[in-house]
Amino acid sequence: QHTWAAEKFAMKPSDPCKRLVLFYHDILYQEGDDLANATSASATNHTKLGGDFQFGRLVIFDDPVTLDRNLHSTPVAHAQGFYFYDKKTDFNAWMTYTLVFNSTHYKGTLNIMGADLMGVKTRDLSVVGGTGDFFMARGIATIMTDAVEGIKYFLLKMDIKLYECY
Amino acid sequence: QHTWAAEKFAMKPSDPCKRLVLFYHDILYQEGDDLANATSASATNHTKLGGDFQFGRLVIFDDPVTLDRNLHSTPVAHAQGFYFYDKKTDFNAWMTYTLVFNSTHYKGTLNIMGADLMGVKTRDLSVVGGTGDFFMARGIATIMTDAVEGIKYFLLKMDIKLYECY
Amino acid sequence: QHTWAAEKFAMKPSDPCKRLVLFYHDILYQEGDDLANATSASATNHTKLGGDFQFGRLVIFDDPVTLDRNLHSTPVAHAQGFYFYDKKTDFNAWMTYTLVFNSTHYKGTLNIMGADLMGVKTRDLSVVGGTGDFFMARGIATIMTDAVEGIKYFLLKMDIKLYECY
Structure with missing residues (x-):
């Protein structure tokens, strides 16, 4: 006998059961900023x-997520979480966040x-x-730096591919 | 042919394979407290x-988890982890933790x-x-604020529904 | 009908679909150190x-991971993440990290x-x-303290067993 859960899993990596392309904007507050x-x-601090x-700087964010590169587009989600820098010899980070969707399209989190x-x-x-709409989902979020200004601002393109959809 | 793992998955979201209702008590130390x-x-700090x-306050906790609202009930688990506040315009947080069970009922973690x-x-x-007893589990923890005193104390009701049980 | 994903799941806990034994070395910088x-x-700080x-000390790391106990062996991966101490009455920690593999054997992360x-x-x-090579994997990492010098240095043996392999 077969299960409800497994039926909706992806058949192969090239074939996600859901895909979302989103842009994430991070504007870091620094002393004297607006x-x-x-x-x-x-x-x-580092x-x-x-x-x-x-190395050691931990940043907490509530960042707008949009459907295109434009920071001023209406957000379709917010990314809430943190990242920190963790390499002595180069820029490198570790991050975790929740995408919080609350629109007509999607309600729920990843x-x-x-x-x-x-x-x-x-x-x-x-x-x-x-x-919510992403109940029990699993997958891969491929990120790419689309624009960057030092540690002050960066724009990430997120290509989110879900391979387990319930 | 069918697999051992998938056989125990939930058939639908209304039907978790395991469910636990627990209460989580957080008492934040502040200057001058006991x-x-x-x-x-x-x-x-914020x-x-x-x-x-x-915004930016990160709190590390080792909180007792009980079967009822009473802070003084014998804990059935401890929640070890952290939360931080992450919104400029309202109270909002992000959290991650491990429920550590070590009782006659359950041994293991979520x-x-x-x-x-x-x-x-x-x-x-x-x-x-x-x-442990929750080997490879996945699911949803629905939380609800049951009581709160500023940032000093809060009580969360956790309704934990597992949909993947091995 | 049957799915590609589920076919590769483990049949039972005693039978992981992939297993790796690795050693993780953490050397904490303290004032005056090299x-x-x-x-x-x-x-x-605590x-x-x-x-x-x-309690409360949060440590960010980029730690070498080797195939044997020798700190000076060529790393096969790096563990990037953080841990913090979280108990008032004993040493106890919580940790999260990514194993980043970039060798001839494995490319990808866990x-x-x-x-x-x-x-x-x-x-x-x-x-x-x-x-990458660990696309969508899930499992258990059993860790054991192999050597320790206060909070300054520790060596963990990690026995990683994957039960969901795509």
Whole structure:
């Protein structure tokens, strides 16, 4: 006998059961900045292990997520979570966040985590769970840096492919 | 041919393969408090992005989990993890924790993460894994604020529904 | 009809579809240390809830992972993530990290999280996702403290068993 859950799993990696392409905008608050624009702030400073590459800086964010590159487009979700820099010899980060959807299209969340290997063009995070319209989902979020201004601002393209859909 | 794993998956969202209702008590240490009672402490303070709503405050906890609302009931588990506040305009948090069970009923852990949208009556976190009696489990933890005193104390009701049980 | 995904799931807990035994070395930077050797640094100090057991200290790491106990063996992966101490009455931690593989053997990542119950000989973390050669993997990482010097250095043996392999 067959199960309800397994029936909706992907047949192969090239064939996700759901796919979303989204853009994530992070504007880090720094001393003297306009608070109104900022979407993230450092909870900790970099450590002695690396000022140049910010080793140890942990940033908490509530970032708008849009359907295109335009920061001023109406957000379709918010990414709530944190990242931190974790390499002595280069920029490299680790991040986890929840995509919170509350639109006419989608209501629910996707929970994501993984290494953000900033030196690599595309890198894969794990989608480890979902709720609401994304009930129990799993998959891969491929991220790509689309624009960056130091540690002050970055724009990530997220190509989210779900391979387990209930 | 059929697999052992998939046979125990839930047939539909209304029908979890295991369900637990638990209460989580968080008592935040603040300057001058009785250390003995506290179950959590701030590892970071709020940032400039929001003192009113504590944006950036990260709290590490080892909280008792009981079968009823009574803080003084014998814990059936401990919730070990952290939460942080992450919204400029309202109270909102993100959390991840492990429920550590070590009783006659259950031995093992459940690993949980997600957005704690405090303004919403019930919100769903993802149960992304489990060990011991909860080997490889996945599901949803629906949380509801049962009592709250500022940021000092809160009581969450957790309705944990597992949909993948091995 | 049957699915591609489920076919490769483990048939029983005693029978993982993939297994890796690895060693994880953490060298915490402390004031006055040689920066060159350190692989981790405290982003926060311990809180008032426990200097003796470091409650609240959060450590960010980029740790070498080797095939044997020797710190100087060529790393086969790096563990990027963080841990924090979270108990008032004993050493106990919580950790999450990504194993980043980039060798001739494996390319890809495994995402891991859970309670590190340091007082217990072996403890299980959840492998909640994977990418690349570990596409969509799930499993259990059993860790064991192999050597320890205060909070300055520790060596963990990780026995990683995957039960869902795509």
